[in-house]
Amino acid sequence: MFNYPMVANQEWNKIKVNKFSPKKLLQMFERETFYILDVRPMNFQLNPSFLKGSVLCPLVFLFDQYKEIPTDQNIIITDWAMKQSTVASKFLIAKGYKVVGVLKGGIERWVKEGFPVEKRIPTGELAPGIGAKQK
Numbered sequence: 001m002f003n004y005p006m007v008a009n010q011e012w013n014k015i016k017v018n019k020f021s022p023k024k025l026l027q028m029f030e031r032e033t034f035y036i037l038d039v040r041p042m043n044f045q046l047n048p049s050f051l052k053g054s055v056l057c058p059l060v061f062l063f064d065q066y067k068e069i070p071t072d073q074n075i076i077i078t079d080w081a082m083k084q085s086t087v088a089s090k091f092l093i094a095k096g097y098k099v100v101g102v103l104k105g106g107i108e109r110w111v112k113e114g115f116p117v118e119k120r121i122p123t124g125e126l127a128p129g130i131g132a133k134q135k
Contacts, residue, residue, distance in 0.1 A: 017089040018101030022110045025076065025103055034100065035073040038107075039088040040080045042124055049107055049117035051078055056120075059084045066095060075099045082106040 020028065028034070036054035039062065050056070057065050059079075069075070075098055079085040085102040093099050103110060111117060 012090060012094070015090045015093050017086050017093070017099070019082070019086075019104040020076075020101050021104050022113045022115050025110075026115055028076075028100075032074065034076045035070055036076050036078060037069065037088070038078045039084045040078075040107075042122060044080070044120075044122055046080065047107065047111065048119045048121065049111050050120055051076075051103075051107070051110070052116065052118045054078060059088055062088055062091060066092060066097075069097065071097060073098065076101060076103065078103040078107055078110075080106050081108045 036051050038050055038054045038056045039059040040056070041058050041060075042056075044056075057069075069092070075092065077085040077089050077092070077099060079088075082102060082105055085106065089099045089102055105112075107117070
């Protein structure tokens with residue numbers, strides 16, 4: 001099924017992931033540039049809202065694609081409802097990436113609180129390189 005181990009060990013459990021409210025994250029975006037990774041599934045028809053400039057790499061592809069993520073940038077990870085972003089964060093932190101944290105409540109909360117988004121159309125395909133900056 002998945003291409004990465006689904007085993008939690010003591011080291012995994014010790015990895016802490018920061019969770020930022022939409023308001024706090026928007027303030028952070030005003031001061032600094034981040035690599036924004038969205039790990040929701042390819043078929044995101046439920047709601048096509050994304051943080052502007054985010055890169056889509058579904059969690060199921062992360063193990064195969066993570067080496068294409070820049071190692072020299074601070075990373076924020078999002079998904080639809082914060083059900084996959086924490087797992088993705090722990091995985092990338094364990095690999096040495098600079099994950100600053102995740103969007104608390106996911107894009108669902110971001111939209112509900114009225115923060116800006118860009119709409120995308122699901123294509124069902126990954127773009128060359130990591131994930132897909134979809135239209």
